Amino acid sequence: MVKIEDIEIGEFPLLLAPMEDVSDPPFRAVCKENGADLMYTEFISSEGLIRDAAKSLQKLDIYDYERPIGIQIFGDKIESMREAAAKAEEADPEIIDINYGCPVKKVACKGAGAGILLDIPKMVEMTAEIVKRVNKPVTVKTRLGWDHDTIKIVEVAKRLQDVGIKALTIHGRTRQQMYKGEADWSYIKQVKEQPDIHIPIFGNGDIDSPEKAKEYRDVYGVDGIMIGRAAIGYPWIFNEIKHYFKTGEKLPPPTLEQRIDVVKSHLKFSVEWKGDKKGIFEMRRHYTNYFRGIAGVKPFRARLVETPTYEETLLVLDELGNELAGAELMTS
Incomplete structure (x- = not known):
């Protein structure tokens, strides 16, 4: 059984990725009904939260049918992120998640999201401050690095674990790749195989079929898989993967x-x-x-x-x- 601290999320959990303008409560509802084990909110601006911006506050809405659920925040200022995490905790999610993976220019080029991969010491410091500020377990979603020359994901995983995160999701692309090219899960496997890594490691990127989910589970040894774009308009993918894991057979597509x-x-x-x-x-x-x-x-x-x-x-x-x-x- 995979656990994030003391939260049980299944033998091989399937996670719904936090997607801007997609992963809202209505979308999460149909994904939960169709087999998602753990879901995250859309990412929420730390500056918006601490300033009580209506759009940011609305994203804190969570419902009992979604549990367990994580609220994801992003930002480039450590103090703002600390206070935003505390505010998110008041909404009573199971998990506080930090976005260190968003590649879009307006986020990453301001030092938030994947932008913080250019400053790993700050990334570690920010994470440590958030862990100290909240009582809920803290998880992180990130990418391999800013570009191919700055991939230090094994070091990042160890350092984030050392400051107290309880699970790590890794998207198998760099920020430079955006969503292009093929996700490279070999780096995720490297992290998972480190003898001193004991938190759950989830893989993300390119999982769009039950066959691929099984192949990546078996080859890369991750503790679970996060699914994003493949679930948009197709929430059935979660139960289809679970059925394939259990029986080796594909369910027919939805009528x-x-x-x-x-x-x-x-x-x-x-x-x-x-x-x-x-x-x-x-x-x-x-x-x-x-x-x-x-x-x-x-x-x-x-x-x-x-x-x-x-x-x-x-x-x-x-x-x-x-x-x-x-x-x-x-x-x-």
Whole structure:
């Protein structure tokens, strides 16, 4: 059983990655229903939290059905991160997670996210201060390094463990790579094989099928896998991986009816959490992914992104299901 401190998260846990503008409570709800073992919030700005910015505060919303859950924070100032961690702890998550992996320019080039990989002593100091400030277990998500010439992930893992983190997730790319090229898990394996590493090590990057999840589990020896982009519009991936681990057989892909049911559930959570107008608007980014590969779906997708009310959206979804029944076996 894998544990983060005393929190049990399964024999080989599957984690939902924190993704900006994706990993909100409605999305997390459908991922949890479909097998995610541990989830994280979208990353939250430390400066926004300590200044009580409405957008940052809303991201602290967590619900009992999501547990165990971690709140993830990012920032470049140690004192701000300390206070943000304390504020996040007040929301009563199981875990406080630190983002040292975001590669986007507006974050990394200010020294936050993956930017801190250029200053490992500061990274260690910041982590130590956060660990001392909160009572919840602290975890970290990071990348291999800033670029190929600065990969020091084994040293980073040991130093972060030494200052008290309880688990480490490593994305197998450098900041320079962004999301391009292939994730290199050999470095993650190096970390896992260090005799003095005793915290759980989770791998992240490129897991998009049950077969790949099993291969990477077996080859790289990680304690669990974090899944990000492959879950967008496809929350079934968690249970599909678990079924494959258990039986060696692949589950059939979700039917059109199953897809519509999950979309309705996601939409319902979205409207309940954000209100009708914003909930419907922000749901629109998900339809393409939910109905990818369904022949004949294009005109319905166009209507879904223009429909203004919850009730009308449900009607379009019902019409889509009636008109395209059986189309899930085809490709667009």
